[in-house]
Amino acid sequence: MNGLHEPTEYELRRQKKEEQREAQRKKLRSHKVKYWIVAALLIVGVAGLAALGLWFIAHRVVPEGPDDSVSYPIQGTEHIAEGSSHPPYNSNPPSSGWHYANPALVGFYDVSEKQPTDEQIIHDLEHGDIWIAYHTRIPEAARGDLKQFDSGKVIITPREANDTDIALVAWGRVDAFNLEGGVLDTQRIENFIKRYTNRGPERVGNDPHKDD
Incomplete structure (x- = not known):
């Protein structure tokens, strides 16, 4: 005998379940990465809009003094x-x-x-x-x-x-x-x-x- 044996039905089921768990873990990791990318983009976008708003406030044309017209x-x-x-x-x-x-x-x-x-x-x-x-x-x-x-x-x-x-x-x-x-x-x-x-x-x- 060469010491090798065919995997039993139980071992095959166990191996399949482990492969499924690993695929699920990869899917979760992928979702987390996408979530953080979207969150980062949203934060950058909001920060950009806020900065743009502050720029317009700082540079807006606001007349001083009363309107005598x-x-x-x-x-x-x-x-x-x-x-x-x-x-x-x-x-x-x-x-x-x-x-x-x-x-x-x-x-x-x-x-x-x-x-x-x-x-x-x-x-x-x-x-x-x-x-x-x-x-x-x-x-x-x-x-x-x-x-x-x-x-x-x-x-x-x-x-x-x-x-x-x-x-x-x-x-x-x-x-x-x-x-x-x-x-x-x-x-x-x-x-x-x-x-x-x-x-x-x-x-x-x-x-x-x-x-x-």
Whole structure:
């Protein structure tokens, strides 16, 4: 005899059960690994969203100070032919209503330049742009300070029809005020721009700039 023997039926059943237990243990280990991978991904995802949320909170545009602007009823969005008459506007400067089909080019306009009309600029307001209308009587230094707000969404023009030194205009809103001691309130202007840019009924990207 060579000392080898055929496994008995009991040993075969025992071996089969051991193989089944080992397969079950491997399956459990695989499930645990998958669980921890999913858990790790969820933790990373939540942490990423939290970090993104904190970034937006830290970088969000939050105007400082009070809002001194006045809301005016919208007078419509009707296009009219250039030079044609129309009913009076309900604010000075106008903040909505009858306007020309072609908007004005945004940017800073000095007193020596040809000025766009109110009817042109209302179309810019419709696009969500901001209009800074300054009276020609303000000091040259104040006019120079206005240039810092020159952007693709802001048009800055001299306007003798103003009731005040400065009028900040968005679609349906006006903040009009005089200079104190000839000094421009740049924070007030910045706050208005932050609050009301892209609030028009037609949101578009930056409008063409006069110096482009």
